[in-house]
Amino acid sequence: MILPKKSLRKVLPERNPDEVPICERYTLSIPEAAQYFGIGQVRLRSIIHANPNADFLLMVGNRLQIKRKKFEAFIDDMSVV
Numbered sequence: 001m002i003l004p005k006k007s008l009r010k011v012l013p014e015r016n017p018d019e020v021p022i023c024e025r026y027t028l029s030i031p032e033a034a035q036y037f038g039i040g041q042v043r044l045r046s047i048i049h050a051n052p053n054a055d056f057l058l059m060v061g062n063r064l065q066i067k068r069k070k071f072e073a074f075i076d077d078m079s080v081v
Contacts, residue, residue, distance in 0.1 A: 027058055027065035036068070039081060047081070 022028065022036050034041045048057060048064065056070035075081065 025068060027060075028068050028071075029063070029065060033066045033068075033071065037071070037075065043081065 022032055025032070028036060030041055030044055033039075034044050037044070039047075044066075048054075048066075051057075051074075054074065056067045056074050058065040058067055
């Protein structure tokens, strides 16, 4: 099925060319990390609560950020999430 160009604009949101893709970001917010890792936000927050001094956490002011590569390594070491 070939869609006309006008309908493609409705299906595909326009991206800002300066925006860094999630898979290349150094840190992720809770919603971004949940989307990237396929883990629910509630489960992600419970992992953070259970590991408050983990090296994958970064506080930016009062905002919690997750260091993507370090959290990937943390998840790799776990057998159950």
